[in-house]
Amino acid sequence: MAPNEGDGVATYLEAIRQALWEEMERDPRVFLMGEDIGEYGGAFKVTEGFLERFGAERIVDTPIVESGMVGAAAGAALMGQRPVVEMQFIDFIANAFDQLVNFVAKSHWRWGQPMPLVVRGPCGAGVRGGPFHSQSPEGWFHHVPGLKIVQPATAYDAKGLLKAAIRDPDPVLYLEHKMLYRRTKGELPAEDYEVPIGKAEVRRQGSDITIVTYGAMLHRSLEAAEKLAADGVEAEVVDLRTLLPLDDTTVMESVRRTSKVVIVHEDTLTGGIGAEIAARIADSGFEHLDGPVRRVASRDCAVPFSAPLEDAFMPQVEDIQRACGELVAY
Amino acid sequence: MRLTAGIHIADTARVVTRSEAYDPPEYVSWQADASVLREWDQTLDASRSRRRIVDCLTPREHLDLFAGLLRFRFMDTFLKRWVKQGVISKAWLGTGEEAVTVGSVHALRRGRSGDVVGPMIRNAGAYREMGMPMAAVFRSYLGTGDQLCKGRDLHIGDLEYGLVPPISMVAALVPVFAGVALAFKQRHEERVALTWVGDGSTRTGDFHEGMSLAASLALPLVVVVQNNQVALGTRVEVHTRAPLDKLHVAYGVKGYTCDGNHVLDTYAATAQAATDCRKGRGPVLVTATTFRMGGHATHDEAEARDMLPAALFQYWGRRDPVGTYEAWLERSDLRLEEGAGAWVQERDALPQERRERNRFLLAEVARAAQEEVERAASEALESRGTAMPDGSDVDQGVYARACD
Numbered sequence: 001m002a003p004n005e006g007d008g009v010a011t012y013l014e015a016i017r018q019a020l021w022e023e024m025e026r027d028p029r030v031f032l033m034g035e036d037i038g039e040y041g042g043a044f045k046v047t048e049g050f051l052e053r054f055g056a057e058r059i060v061d062t063p064i065v066e067s068g069m070v071g072a073a074a075g076a077a078l079m080g081q082r083p084v085v086e087m088q089f090i091d092f093i094a095n096a097f098d099q100l101v102n103f104v105a106k107s108h109w110r111w112g113q114p115m116p117l118v119v120r121g122p123c124g125a126g127v128r129g130g131p132f133h134s135q136s137p138e139g140w141f142h143h144v145p146g147l148k149i150v151q152p153a154t155a156y157d158a159k160g161l162l163k164a165a166i167r168d169p170d171p172v173l174y175l176e177h178k179m180l181y182r183r184t185k186g187e188l189p190a191e192d193y194e195v196p197i198g199k200a201e202v203r204r205q206g207s208d209i210t211i212v213t214y215g216a217m218l219h220r221s222l223e224a225a226e227k228l229a230a231d232g233v234e235a236e237v238v239d240l241r242t243l244l245p246l247d248d249t250t251v252m253e254s255v256r257r258t259s260k261v262v263i264v265h266e267d268t269l270t271g272g273i274g275a276e277i278a279a280r281i282a283d284s285g286f287e288h289l290d291g292p293v294r295r296v297a298s299r300d301c302a303v304p305f306s307a308p309l310e311d312a313f314m315p316q317v318e319d320i321q322r323a324c325g326e327l328v329a330y
Numbered sequence: 331m332r333l334t335a336g337i338h339i340a341d342t343a344r345v346v347t348r349s350e351a352y353d354p355p356e357y358v359s360w361q362a363d364a365s366v367l368r369e370w371d372q373t374l375d376a377s378r379s380r381r382r383i384v385d386c387l388t389p390r391e392h393l394d395l396f397a398g399l400l401r402f403r404f405m406d407t408f409l410k411r412w413v414k415q416g417v418i419s420k421a422w423l424g425t426g427e428e429a430v431t432v433g434s435v436h437a438l439r440r441g442r443s444g445d446v447v448g449p450m451i452r453n454a455g456a457y458r459e460m461g462m463p464m465a466a467v468f469r470s471y472l473g474t475g476d477q478l479c480k481g482r483d484l485h486i487g488d489l490e491y492g493l494v495p496p497i498s499m500v501a502a503l504v505p506v507f508a509g510v511a512l513a514f515k516q517r518h519e520e521r522v523a524l525t526w527v528g529d530g531s532t533r534t535g536d537f538h539e540g541m542s543l544a545a546s547l548a549l550p551l552v553v554v555v556q557n558n559q560v561a562l563g564t565r566v567e568v569h570t571r572a573p574l575d576k577l578h579v580a581y582g583v584k585g586y587t588c589d590g591n592h593v594l595d596t597y598a599a600t601a602q603a604a605t606d607c608r609k610g611r612g613p614v615l616v617t618a619t620t621f622r623m624g625g626h627a628t629h630d631e632a633e634a635r636d637m638l639p640a641a642l643f644q645y646w647g648r649r650d651p652v653g654t655y656e657a658w659l660e661r662s663d664l665r666l667e668e669g670a671g672a673w674v675q676e677r678d679a680l681p682q683e684r685r686e687r688n689r690f691l692l693a694e695v696a697r698a699a700q701e702e703v704e705r706a707a708s709e710a711l712e713s714r715g716t717a718m719p720d721g722s723d724v725d726q727g728v729y730a731r732a733c734d
């Protein structure tokens with residue numbers, strides 16, 4: 001059954017399905033490639049029903065070959081196709097690292113050939129997935145010129161960003177947070193739309209402090225902001241949506257308004273993208289700052305399996321609230 | 331600048347003479363060896379279907395194959411000379427292995443919307459044979475700005491000619507070419523994707539993943555395993571226990587073997603593989619056995635001589651792909667005006683005046699190849715004087731569409 005039926009409210013996962021479906025209907029060059037995505041419908045059932053509609057030539061079920069898939073996506077993209085690769089879990093993207101950073105990312109710079117491909121897959125912790133099914137890989141790739149990285153936090157963005165990613169001439173890593181798959185719902189417009197790559201969004205306005213975040217941490221940050229509001233602190237919450245390239249403009253505008261910044265991400269602290277954002281703010285916004293740039297991130301270790309360990313590992317609402325409270329009082 | 335590898339048509343000498351300074355010692359006073367030539371003929375006759383493919387080659391196509399070998403050989407000679415002169419610091423050569431590249435490229439459909447290939451370091455001859463001007467290869471070594479890659483990379487390619495530039499990571503092109511082939515299959519185009527991998531590169535994960543993927547999807551992909559019996563500084567028997575001509579069994583695909591020093595055999599084997607692919611019977615592994623007559627690159631030729639048994643150099647030196655083909659052509663009926671199919675079977679019985687006429691034709695081909703290479707090299711040197719990139723836009727073009 002085509003996914004875009006029923007009322008306008010859809011889960012984050014459904015939004016992803018809709019984007020894939022509609023793009024495949026719209027453009028015959030678009031095809032999907034991944035493990036168990038055909039008959040089985042994908043590990044998270046994102047592509048359920050796709051094989052029947054689009055056939056095996058466009059719903060390409062592959063052996064367990066992450067590097068093979070990404071390399072093949074690159075080759076097909078060179079020939080004018082628009083491949084979308086599914087990583088069963090985004091953690092397995094490590095197996096395709098060489099193809100991504102060496103072949104794919106360098107292509108346009110190296111010989112002027114666009115690489116219109118998308119690699120998407122479930123990322124993130126919070127579901128007790130352990131060290132190999134919970135990672136946030138954005139830091140690995142943030143240092144790679146030529147890649148674009150997006151991570152939607154809402155159903156609306158999930159659909160709009162995926163459409164934009166598929167239509168984009170550059171390689172896009174599309175990170176979908178598995179915690180949000182079924183927990184996040186939203187109204188989706190009936191008409192076609194894109195969420196532009198490279199544009200952050202202010203999710204909550206406030207004048208006392210800026211929280212810069214994305215993905216599942218957006219929801220924790222918004223919760224923290226509500227608690228802060230009860231104490232009379234108004235936090236502005238910026239949802240990056242695109243992690244590479246960063247939308248410096250939106251971040252800096254907010255910093256100018258509030259003079260204080262906390263960066264919140266689920267990826268681990270050291271060398272995480274918070275470090276880059278902090279450096280940019282220090283560089284071009286120093287005179288607007290009224291305190292140090294703070295980061296709230298996961299601890300510098302692997303994502304643990306056991307529930308209490310995982311909770312201790314990653315930022316909780318209270319951690320965000322505390323960091324903001326301290327910085328406001330600075 | 332002229333190559334010392336000159337051309338003579340004196341009665342006793344080879345048409346293509348050798349250079350003491352740049353050719354491997356085994357090639358310097360190369361003479362056709364009767365047993366090697368017999369072996370060459372036996373290879374031709376060993377397979378009926380390949381023989382039929384070879385018999386369809388016109389005299390002109392033969393001369394172009396010969397020219398291809400020479401262009402590649404002379405290009406390498408020139409690069410060596412540049413290294414000696416300090417123009418460049420090192421070069422990766424295909425000396426002794428030219429027939430693998432030239433034979434397989436000539437078996438493909440070349441030109442716009444034709445087949446697509448991805449050359450590795452031993453396949454630089456593929457650029458010119460696919461139609462790219464020879465100067466491009468020289469420019470790539472010089473890093474000039476007047477190229478598609480603007481000097482940003484030493485590896486070059488151009489889809490205009492069906493050429494995808496490799497990256498340094500060996501065998502990375504196997505999955506990429508599976509994808510090229512996938513696009514052809516999805517669009518129902520009768521095109522073939524071909525890339526080469528060295529014996530050492532067959533050990534990578536990417537070779538395995540690319541082959542597995544191509545096999546599972548039945549893609550029109552030809553992978554030529556160019557077994558030159560060494561991977562940089564490690565001999566094939568050290569790095570690989572499995573027989574390289576049986577690899578296809580593990581993937582459940584067709585496999586052909588061929589003599590990598592016999593340009594007609596590499597041509598015919600690739601033609602068979604390409605036909606299989608066009609009929610939906612891909613992918614195909616073609617294993618070509620050859621030998622690296624020098625170092626991994628120009629810097630370690632002496633080490634290669636120390637490391638590899640001298641007998642290997644002697645054995646393969648007698649099987650110089652240029653010399654053996656030249657000797658075969660000399661005995662063949664090369665009447666250009668009469669088109670295909672005019673081959674004299676008892677080639678040794680060719681009248682003396684025809685053999686001389688052949689030598690004259692081959693010498694003409696060699697002269698043209700040499701002139702082309704010389705012209706290309708001086709064009710590239712001119713670019714170095716006038717068209718070096720200036721660095722002002724070095725970080726431009728990272729994206730096809732920048733986010734503003």
Ligand SMILES: Cc1ncc(C[n+]2csc(CCOP(=O)(O)OP(=O)(O)O)c2C)c(N)n1
Nearest residue numbers: 452498499500528529530531558560561562
């Ligand atoms: C993934 C990777 N590892 C190591 C290297 C360094 N390297 C370059 S060529 C080479 C040997 C390759 O041997 P083979 O595949 O037999 O090709 P040949 O050089 O003999 O043509 C090595 C180890 C590389 N380029 N890529």
Ligand SMILES: [Mg+2]
Nearest residue numbers: 528529560561
């Ligand atoms: Mg080798």
